[in-house]
Amino acid sequence: MADVEFTNTEYGKNWVRLLHIRRLGGKHQDIRELEVCTSLTLDSKKDYLHGDNSDIIATDTQKNTVYALAKTKGVTTPEQFGLDLCHHFLSSFSHVTMVKVDVTMAPWRRIKIGGQDHAHAFIMTPDAVRFCHVEQARQGPPVVHAGLKDMKILKTTQSGFTGFLRDRYTSLPDAEDRCLETVVYSRWRYSTLQGLDFDAAWNIAKSTILEEFAGPPSTGAFSASVQKTLYDAECEILGKVPQISEIEMTMPNVHNFTVDMSKFGLENKDEVLMPVDKPSGNIHAAIRRKTTSKL
Numbered sequence: 600m601a602d603v604e605f606t607n608t609e610y611g612k613n614w615v616r617l618l619h620i621r622r623l624g625g626k627h628q629d630i631r632e633l634e635v636c637t638s639l640t641l642d643s644k645k646d647y648l649h650g651d652n653s654d655i656i657a658t659d660t661q662k663n664t665v666y667a668l669a670k671t672k673g674v675t676t677p678e679q680f681g682l683d684l685c686h687h688f689l690s691s692f693s694h695v696t697m698v699k700v701d702v703t704m705a706p707w708r709r710i711k712i713g714g715q716d717h718a719h720a721f722i723m724t725p726d727a728v729r730f731c732h733v734e735q736a737r738q739g740p741p742v743v744h745a746g747l748k749d750m751k752i753l754k755t756t757q758s759g760f761t762g763f764l765r766d767r768y769t770s771l772p773d774a775e776d777r778c779l780e781t782v783v784y785s786r787w788r789y790s791t792l793q794g795l796d797f798d799a800a801w802n803i804a805k806s807t808i809l810e811e812f813a814g815p816p817s818t819g820a821f822s823a824s825v826q827k828t829l830y831d832a833e834c835e836i837l838g839k840v841p842q843i844s845e846i847e848m849t850m851p852n853v854h855n856f857t858v859d860m861s862k863f864g865l866e867n868k869d870e871v872l873m874p875v876d877k878p879s880g881n882i883h884a885a886i887r888r889k890t891t892s893k894l
């Protein structure tokens with residue numbers, strides 16, 4: 600068609616599942632289970648325009664490449680595997696102009712027997728799901744985002760929400776003390792890969808969010824709102840990991856309503872609550888370092 604132009608083209612294979620076993624000698628083994636999505640942009644549009652498939656690296660080939668690189672390069676971290684895939688497609692095919700890779704890692708942990716890590720037996724502990732997005736244009740450096748999602752956390756006190764704006768539609772009373780539940784999503788960008796340990800950085804981000812949410816073990820830390828707790832966690836992460844230049848977090852406010860038992864003549868002192876999945880609040884903020892910041 601004469602009066603249209605492409606604004607983007609990309610194609611790839613979604614959800615390539617792979618379990619990589621690193622055999623470390625004897626009975627000691629390590630695993631990484633990944634789900635990988637690849638996406639390529641080519642320098643011509645002849646496939647879309649004319650049905651000329653001669654430049655297409657078939658999505659089936661992309662899937663096979665994921666398995667082949669797992670064999671030849673190994674799988675150390677999801678981020679490094681994403682970098683390896685970007686490098687492979689850009690260095691193998693001069694007509695590939697952009698590679699994007701999404702990797703999600705299944706949360707397997709070693710089973711502990713009598714307090715001791717097992718050599719080769721694992722348990723799924725879905726307390727948080729780790730993911731990353733790696734993309735690289737032909738002329739540019741790789742850009743790595745990492746993140747965590749589905750981290751469901753709750754605390755039964757040391758949370759309040761008071762002093763908010765009131766209008767004629769406001770019915771919510773001030774809460775000096777409430778139950779706070781959320782499901783954390785966070786994604787951050789590494790501005791440099793120099794001196795970066797992807798596993799260590801991810802673990803710091805996760806534990807910082809948990810520490811900010813929970814506070815010290817016996818006393819906790821008061822949360823004035825989801826907004827404040829979310830922002831404090833983001834700042835702490837930027838403070839601890841210098842390679843992270845920007846971070847976003849989403850924390851829904853998942854409600855647990857106190858059941859009214861006054862009609863049964865019972866006084867419910869916030870001991871019996873009703874979890875409600877919908878609706879929930881939804882709080883989001885993205886922050887980045889100011890260019891002059893030395894956070």
Ligand SMILES: O=c1[nH]c(=O)c2[nH]c(=O)[nH]c2[nH]1
Nearest residue numbers: 760771823824825826852880
């Ligand atoms: O931490 C909160 N932030 C809000 O913006 C909000 N709104 C609301 O109804 N409850 C809460 N809690």
